[in-house]
Amino acid sequence: MMISNGIEDEEKWLAEGIAGIQHNAFYLHRALDANNLREALKFSAQLLSELRTSRLSPHKYYELYMRAFDELRRLEMFFKDEDRHGCSVVDLYELVQHAGNILPRLYLLCTVGSVYIKSKEAPAKDVLKDLVEMCRAVQHPIRGLFLRSYLAQVSRDKLPDIGSEYEGEGDTVMDAVEFVLQNFTEMNKLWVRMQHQGPLREKEKLEKERNELRDLVGKNLHVLSQIEGVDLEIYRDTVLPRVLEQIVNCKDELAQYYLMDCIIQVFPDEYHLQTLEILLGACPQLQPTVDLKTVLSQLMERLSNYASSSPELLPEFLQVEAFSKLSNAIGKVIEAQADMPIVGAITLYVSLLTFTLRVHPDRLDYVDQVLGACVKKLSGKPKLEDSKATKQVVALLSAPLDKYDDIVTALTLSNYPRVMDHLDAGTNKVMAMVIIRSIMKNKTCVSTSDKVEVLFELIKGLIKDLEGISTDELDEEDFNEEQNSVACLMHMLYNDDPEEMLQIICTVWKHIKAGGPKRLPFTVPPLVFSALKLVRRLQGQDGDVAGEEVPATPKKIFQLLNQIIEALSVVPSPELALRLYLQCAEAANDCDLEPVAYEFFTQAFVLYEEEVADSKAQVTAIHLIIGTLQRMNVFGVENRDTLTHKATGYSAKLLKKPDQCRAVYACSHLFWVDDQDGIKDGERVLLCLKRSLRIANAAQQMANVTRGSSGPLTLFVEILNKYLYFFEKGNPQITSSVIQGLIELIKTEMQSDSTTANHASDAFFTSTLRYIQFQKQKGGAMGEKYDPIKL
């Protein structure tokens, strides 16, 4: 099998490499046990030769490397023990340089070098310098990177750091820094150069391999961060500038992105805060394709976490002007990366805003500034169509709402609506819904007309048709949900001061009246009720107060209400309008405003006569008219007569006889109001009841003709109950004998029509008779009253 796939080959090569290491390790161990330096060097060099392979990917090479690494630790222990091999470390350092191949030779040199430093027979800095220079001899990227990472690892605990035993006598922490920086620079060069090696077609594979090697390079930054002696000063003046210089100069996207991330992750927050300008200054100099939004977002997240770890840190953030530095840097990055998609820029602003909200929650000006920068970026461009970008804008606009749990705060941000203007109509509505939900969730009360003005400007996508979208194209269910939300929102607009409340209502009206026929049925009723609530608050303080400013009066509100309800005529929605007029009429009644109440009734009646055509709708409307009129006490005789006359007239003209009958007996209540001052016109009550009886008769005769049987007796039983009602109320026109007659009539009818027994009306009659029986047995005045009625 000559052709096998690459992975199998690699496994085979790795296995061979491991076998080679194990084999040589066996003889190495024997040599170590025998304290045989020459043999030990021979077999360790052979063992290390396995690392000369070019056939393994970084992952596999690392496995091999680790095997060799473990063996080198034993060798190192042996080197340390001069008694065992009888060779001074200085001589040893010379001796290992005789190894045949350069890679094994350098691994051995680094191993002895570490022992050399530990022995302190030479200054650490000299040995380190020598080693880091010597390693230049290996220029193959993978082999070179692993060799240098070995050097970094074995020298790690022997650096002349502050407090370490290797410090002093000319060895300073700066030597340690210098050594690591040099190793870092060399490694980064090897790493970056790797991409140019190998054929173009393998570019993808090469990038993957490079990416696997990244931590070898990054490791140096980790070592730097662990050096105790690297204080803020050294970090600011040496470490950071040198590292950034290398990052900027290497002009490699992968290296730049990764190493920026490393810097942010390995060095302490306080250093970042104090060197923000330097770190951020490098950003615009990086390749335009580097994903700086992720880098900067991570930096800001770290800083926000840092700020929230202790309240004492805030002054530091203010002192270094962290916000404005970040803000400036983001502006420059966006400018420098001209090809950055809009979503990238907005993501950056979202991160900055998140930072601001966490670190400076009290600085609304910062928030507005971020939004303003975003507006600037968006201006002059067509409305956003990129769904990812709009998602980010929604995130941007939602962040202040989530933070403050209070829309009122967001309403003070001048740039907030300007950002919203850049959203397409659909997203604008999504955002408007987010705003409304935030208000509902937090039960935020919006309490001035100015704020209501801003709010309705923000949610205008829900309030009226925006350009390009007509309500016809909308999904009905979504539309209903949106409009219901707007309706709910109106309950959150409130001020204790009636004057301001009226202003709020006027402002809302100004916005919603342009909503068109589809929206008005949703938005008008809650506004009407809001106004009616205000009327109720003002009840009793009627009359125009002299003065320049006319305060909120019920009269004024009723005028507005008239306008608002009238707007429903474009829908048209006569039934809804009729109900609202009746509500207003009752409110006017409570305010003792007879002409106003009369006017509202007139409007309701006009609608009834001209617009309500459906017979079922008429039935409901007439019941509402009667029900409302029955409760009115503001009317003088004349007006009242006019209205009751109309109402009874409508009742008698309903299409279906049973409906007529019921409406007419309901009208009886218009002439008998069970209040102290209520009207009590027994004769007209009786007239209504008699009339309803006639209609019931007519209904039954019609049933006889059309169905060949008399219809159910329910209507008669209903009327009987009405008689009982007025009988009990003491209407002198309703006597026990009249009731007796009606009972007999029903009984006779029932017997004559046993074929069409109707359970419902039978049960109704039975329970009515049982009621009479109950009243009779009650004793007292009521019992006495019922006594003459015989069952």
Added chain:
Amino acid sequence: MPSRRRALLKVIILGDSGYVNKKFSNQYKATIGADFLTKEVQFEDRLFTLQIWDTAGQERFQSLGVAFYRGADCCVLVYDVNVMKSFDNLNNWREEFLIQASPSDPENFPFVVIGNKIDVDGGNSRVVSEKKARAWCASKGNIPYFETSAKEGTNVEDAFQVIAKNALKSGEEEEIYLPDTVDVASSSQQRSTGCEC
């Protein structure tokens, strides 16, 4: 086997919250790649060098994988007593280690568990009780258990004593390589395909 070879012991520290260097650091600094440091430990009149590998559990900075697990003599599992998830993850870390390091006798491989940061907020934010931790350790073959504070590193020395003792036990069962009777020493060099550097 000559005893002096066992003087070097490899220890791997795993867990959601890293055991950073000499002390448990409060301020977050990421560890890149695997990092080890050495520590001398006296046990039964003998000096051992512990080679302690710490990873801080960040996959993001582990681009080359975990080949360094191999050959470990002991594995220390660290969790934060204030973070339930770090305790819940102990089992994952244990299993991950056994898969990746593939020790010859996984049943008896020596682990040690350390409950870290017991002093945070005066112990008030603690969510994993000692009893619960010990119960888990018992269920996994009586893993020795220690608790340490973030600031002082109390009990760390005790832990290292046990690590040395346990690692020593396991080291005695190290895999043994027997070479072919044919001497391949010379041919192995020819097989190498690297360049002449």
Added chain:
Amino acid sequence: MEIYEVHDYLRTVCPDLHITRGEYDEDTRYLETKTLTIGQFKLGVCHGHQVIPWGDLESLAMLQRQLDVDILVTGHTHQFTAYKHEAGVVINPGSATGAFSSITYDVNPSFVLMDIDGLRVVVYVYELIDGEVKVDKIDFKKTTTSTNLTH
């Protein structure tokens, strides 16, 4: 206006949902009245704007006789009331949201739960008064399967 959200919400409270028509419901699929039988009790449900004078007990009692029910549940006035009346009970649970009403000033949000067990029904009334929930309990017992109630 159909508010599916409200239906969905109510179904989370109880999946067996019955709705009768209110005066603002233009949707004719809701009935004017409904009767249900729960255990030994027969219940009638009606919004109440059809019964004039609104909220009037004697007039509601007539509807109760007409529907031939033990318990009549009605609304419209946004005011919680419960009456024992000759042959049964008339309950108005009030308005759960405390919405504006022309009929009732200072509407307190309220609702009722009825626990029907054999011949006994316990009505729990929850009323929000000045920010505090007041719970009341009203007990009715049916002596026989007829509609006669004792107090």
